[in-house]
Amino acid sequence: MxxxxxxxxxxxxxxxxxxxxxxxxxxxxxxxxxxxxxxxxxxxxxxxxxxxxxxxxxxxxxxxxxxxxxxxxxxxxxxxxxxxxxxxxxxxxxxxxxxxxxxxxxxxxxxxxxxxxxxxxxxxxxxxxxxxxxxxxxxxxxxxxxxxxxxxxxxxxxxxxxxxxxxxxxxxxxxxxxxxxxxxxxxxxxxxxxxxxxxxxxxxxxxRPQRLVRGLMGHRKQREGQILRLLRDGTGAVPAMVERMYVGLDRRLLPAAERSVLAHLIDLRARGLATEDGGIWKPAA
Structure with a gap:
């Protein structure tokens, strides 16, 4: 095209x-x-x-x-x-x-x-x-x-x-x-x-839409895995996670990246895999 x-x-x-x-x-x-x-x-x-x-x-x-x-x-x-x-x-x-x-x-x-x-x-x-x-x-x-x-x-x-x-x-x-x-x-x-x-x-x-969709799902699963590893390592604040996950990202896109990470965390909490207290996230016990 x-x-x-x-x-x-x-x-x-x-x-x-x-x-x-x-x-x-x-x-x-x-x-x-x-x-x-x-x-x-x-x-x-x-x-x-x-x-x-x-x-x-x-x-x-x-x-x-x-x-x-x-x-x-x-x-x-x-x-x-x-x-x-x-x-x-x-x-x-x-x-x-x-x-x-x-x-x-x-x-x-x-x-x-x-x-x-x-x-x-x-x-x-x-x-x-x-x-x-x-x-x-x-x-x-x-x-x-x-x-x-x-x-x-x-x-x-x-x-x-x-x-x-x-x-x-x-x-x-x-x-x-x-x-x-x-x-x-x-x-x-x-x-x-x-x-x-x-x-x-x-x-x-x-x-080749099915191939791309499969890749998008895999990408989100990789991000989820990154987040869970960071939680286990004690990185619990969203901005700190973004700094480690999105190295080299256009600074104008950092707010969107933070919201995306938050969306993953909310989903992990709904699935019983993460908890949050005062803006600090931890892996669920």
Missing amino acids: NQASPGQIVRLEPLVARVLANNPSPYTNSGTQTHIVGTTDLAVIDPGPIDEAHLGTLLTAIEGRPVTAIVITHTHRDHSPLAAALKERTGAPIVGCAPLVLSDGGPRADAAFDTEYAPDRVLADGESVGGEGWTLEAVATPGHTSNHLCFALPEAKALFSGDHVMGWSTTVVAPPDGDMGAYMASLDKLMRRDDRIYYPAHGEAIE
Whole structure:
């Protein structure tokens, strides 16, 4: 697949085109990729952040054709905010994941969420939306966020994997909403599918998806093993663990690494393998 620049419309296969938003960052790679499905009538998956230039490119790609649905994988602000403006211009309903409002007493992650997201229809696991020659079936994949959905396109044996499986990096799993146990279960769910190709929201298409998913599961198991060894060695504070586990990491990504390690620790505690007291973690007795 050819890496595009913002503003380019790339045809990936007969039913799928891609448009890159101009929002590169350490967390989004080259930016958020919006996918357009269909030929006669269309679905637009993850229209992206509020950006008039990106909206203009999407309307150019749509070429006046009817839009059956604006489809959202999850409500991080680089994925869903442009949906409202696209709905206003096309009249298409917003469908997909549920709204997500966090209410917890711990460190909050909702600054990254689109609090104005208002779907016309929430899709449960296995429910679908379709048009002429295409169907998008919701595949519930919580973990990165509790409301995350992937979307299968059975006509092409393709899966739009959102941020659950990406083509450039491992997925951030950040408590309080991100859940490592749910993330691993969702990876296992994808392993049992036979999709031909994944189209992620960040990074290039994944042409051997089961191999990558197996590798992601192995990577997380390795991280878990590292954490358990550090606990046994007496390293119980998350920042200290990150310093030892992520040598050479871009300093801008340290907060995400700390949240990922915390997600592993919370999962280990739920499984009876770790305990915590005052922010210091220990192996369970």
